[in-house]
Amino acid sequence: MDISFTLPSLLQPADLMTLMRHIKESRNIVICGHHAPDGDALGSTLAWQGYLRALGKKANVVMPNAHPDFLRWMPQSQTVKNFRDHYAVARRLIDEADLFFFLDLNEMQRMQALGSYIAQHSRAPRLVVDHHLNPKTEEFDLMVSYPDMSSTCELILRLLIELGAYDDLTPTQATQLYTGIMTDTGCFSYSIADPLTFALAGMLLRKGIDAEEINKNVYHSWSENKLRLWNHILSKNLRTYPELHTSLYTLTRQTMKDFHFIRGDAEGLVNEPLKVKGMKLSIALREDTEEDVIRVSLRSTGGFQCRDMAEQFFNGGGHANAAGGKLPFPIEEAVKKAEEAIAAYADELKKPAERNIKD
Template sequence: MDKNQLEALKNLLSSPQKVVIIPHKNPDGDAIGSTLGLALYLEKLGHSCHVIAPNDYPKFLKWMPTEERIIKYDQTMKHAIDLINDATLIFTLDFNHLSRIGAMGEDVEEAKAPCVMIDHHQQPADYATYMYSDTTMSSTCEMVYHFINMLGDIKLIDQNIASCLYTGIMTDTGSFKFASTTGTTHRVAAALLDTGIDGFKIHSKIADTNSTNRMKLLGCALKNLVVLEDYKTAFISLSKEELNAHDFKKGDTEGFVNYGLSLEGIVFAVIFIEDLQDNFIKLSLRSKGDFSVNQFARNHFNGGGHDNAAGGRSDHTMEATIEKFKAILPDYKTQLYEAYED
C-alpha cells in the first residue's frame, strides 16, 4: 500500500469512525472471512462497524465467528442504505469495481464517506480514496492480515479474527494448492494457526457439509462433462431443470469446475450454470499455467478475475453460449498448447 495513503488512513483510524464493510455479491469464503476479520479488528480499535453483504451466501460459511451480524442489503435495503449514508468510512473488500455489488454500487458511489479498497483482482477501478491492491496475493484475507500488520497491530489478531482470515486464505487457495499460494501465504497461515485455532475443524466445516442433493447434483454435473482434447479443455453445464431437480441451494456448485481441471491433459475448464431467476448463463473459468481466463472472460463473456480463476456471464441460451464458447476456442489453441507444455 502506498506509504502516504497508509499514513493518512492510519491518522483517520486514530479517532472513532462509523465504518461500513462490504464484500462482493454472492460472497465466498474470502469475501466473508475478510469482512468479518476486518470488522473484529477495527472494533478492537474502538470503531463502530457494520458488515453489509449485497445478498446471502452459502450455508457452509454460516459457522464463522460473528457471522450473524452480517446485514443482507437485498433483505433490509432501507436499513443498509441508512448505514451507508451515515458512515464516515467505507471498506470494500474482495472486489475492485462497484458493479460487483449490484444495486449497492450506486449507494456507495453517492455516499459522502471515503472508500478503502482492499483487493487482489486485476484491473481495479479508481473509485476508492485509499487503495490496497495487489494481484500477487493469494486472497483478500491474506491482505487484511498484512494490512493489520502495516498498522502495527498484529498482536490484536485473536482466535476469532484468525478463524475468519484462515478460512478465506484456505478457500481462495483451494486448500493451498493454487499457483497463487506463496511462501508468505504459508507463513501467514502458520501465524494464524499459532493463535490456537483448529485448522482441521475449519477445513471440515467448509468441505464436509455436503447434502445428499448436492452430491447427486455433482453426479449430474459430471455426467454432463464434455472434454475437448484438441483444445486441452473441459466443460460442464447445468440447466435450471437440473438444478431444481436436485433442490439447488446457494453454494451447491462450489468447486464443480475444478473437476474438469483435474483431468490429465486439461489446462482450461469451464462450468456453465443457468440462473434460476433471470435469463442468463453464469460461467466459472479455471486454468493452469499461463493461460489467462481473466483475459478470456473479459474478451468474450463480460467477466474477469484472476489469471487462473475468473467468472463471466452470457445473456444467450445455454446452447448458444456453449456454441459461442466452442467457436472461440480455435483462436486460443496455440496458447492452450503452450500452457499445457509448460
C-alpha cells in the same frame, strides 16, 4: 521454537498515516465485499470489523447479497447484513457511514446494486484492500492493492500486523482470516506466489484456531443432494474436447430443481475437470436463478490464460486462471458461444500443458 521472518511493509508511511487518520476520524464504518461473497470476502470483512470494533468504532459488514450456506458456520457471519435481504437496515448503515472499506474487490461495480447505491448516496471516503488485477483506482480514496497476494485475508492479516494489532487478534478473527487464505488458495495449492503465505497461516494457527475443523466445515459439509448433483453433471453433462484439453458443462435450472439445489452447491465444481491429466481449460455455463442470464465460469491451468477469453467472449474478466462472465442467451446459444471461444483459442489450447503462469 521461534521462527522469525521479515515482513516487508505493505504501505508507504504516508499511506499508512492516511489509513490511520481515516479510521481515527470516523465513527460509523461500513465494510463491504463483492457480490456473491466467498470465504475470502467474508473472512476479511469480518476480521476487519473485529479490529475496528475493538478500537471502539461502530463497524458493520454489508454485502451485496447473501453468502453461501457452506460459510454459515463462520463465527459472526450471521451478523452480516446484505443489501438484498436486509435492505432497510443496510441502507441505514450506509446513510450513516462516515467511512467505507471495500475488501476483496477492485471496482464499485463488483458490488452491483449496493455499489450504485453507495456511489449515489454517500460522499464518505472509500478505502480498498484487495488482490484483484486492474483496480479502478479513480473510484477510491485509498487503495491497498496487491494482485500478487494469495488473498485479501492475507493482506488484512499483514495490515493488522503492520498496525501493531497481531497480539490482540482473537481466535475468531484468526479463524475468519485462515478461512479466506485457505479457500482462495484451494487449500494452499495455488495462487501462492509468496512463501510468506505459509508463515502467515502459521501465525494464525498460533492463535489456537482449529485448522482441521475449519477445513471440514468448508469442504466436508456437503449435502447428499450436492454429491449427487456433482456426480450427475460429471457423468452426464460434461463434454470434453480432448485434443483441445478443454471441457464444458451446463447446469440448468431444471437440473438444480431436480437436485434440490441450494446456493453454493455448484461452487468448485468447475475445478473438477482440471483434475484430468493434461486438461487446460474448464468452462461452466450455469443458468442464473435470479436473472435471465447464463453465468460463465472459466478455470485454467497448464499455462492457459482464461481472463482474455472471458473478456473477449463472455462480457467478463478475472484472473489468469480463474475468470468469469455472463451471456444474455438461452443455454443452447451459450454453448455455441463457448464452442466459438474454444475454437478461437484452438491453437493455444492444442499445445500440451505447461507450467502454470502466476498472476
